Amino acid sequence: MKQHRHILQRLTDSADLPAEALPGVPLVELAGDRRVLIENHKGVTEYSTEKICVQLNYGHLCICGGGMELSRMTKEQLVISGRIDSVTLLRRRK
Numbered sequence: 001m002k003q004h005r006h007i008l009q010r011l012t013d014s015a016d017l018p019a020e021a022l023p024g025v026p027l028v029e030l031a032g033d034r035r036v037l038i039e040n041h042k043g044v045t046e047y048s049t050e051k052i053c054v055q056l057n058y059g060h061l062c063i064c065g066g067g068m069e070l071s072r073m074t075k076e077q078l079v080i081s082g083r084i085d086s087v088t089l090l091r092r093r094k
Contacts (some may be wrong), residue, residue, distance in 0.1 A: 019028045030087060035071075036063055036080045044070070044078070052080050059091040 029037040029081065038054055045060060046053035049069070053062045070080030 011063065017021060026061075030084070030085070033065075033084045034081060036084060037077065038080070038089060039077045041076075041078055044073070049082070054078065056089075059089060062086075062088045062090060064088070 024040055026041060027037075027039040031037070033089055040057075041061075042055035042057065044052065045055050045064075047070070049067055051062060051064050052070070053060050063080055063084060063086070065085040066083040068080055068084075070078060071081040072079040
């Protein structure tokens with residue numbers, strides 16, 4: 001499965017297609033300093049009004065700020081709203 005994903009990644013890169021064309025690849029969209037949309041997540045690992053961490057295929061995404069809440073959460077997508085101060089990607093070590 002990993003090799004299949006690498007082949008798809010190389011095809012996407014060589015064809016100049018956006019990364020979101022790959023199935024299962026996380027997509028993170030920041031809308032100003034008030035909203036973060038995350039698609040293809042693996043669940044929430046930490047939750048408070050100051051920090052929300054989300055599991056991804058290759059690590060964690062931590063969003064820090066104030067008055068934060070999960071506005072919407074489905075199996076495929078979640079929306080975090082509040083004052084966003086930072087968004088940090090913590091890659092899993094190989």
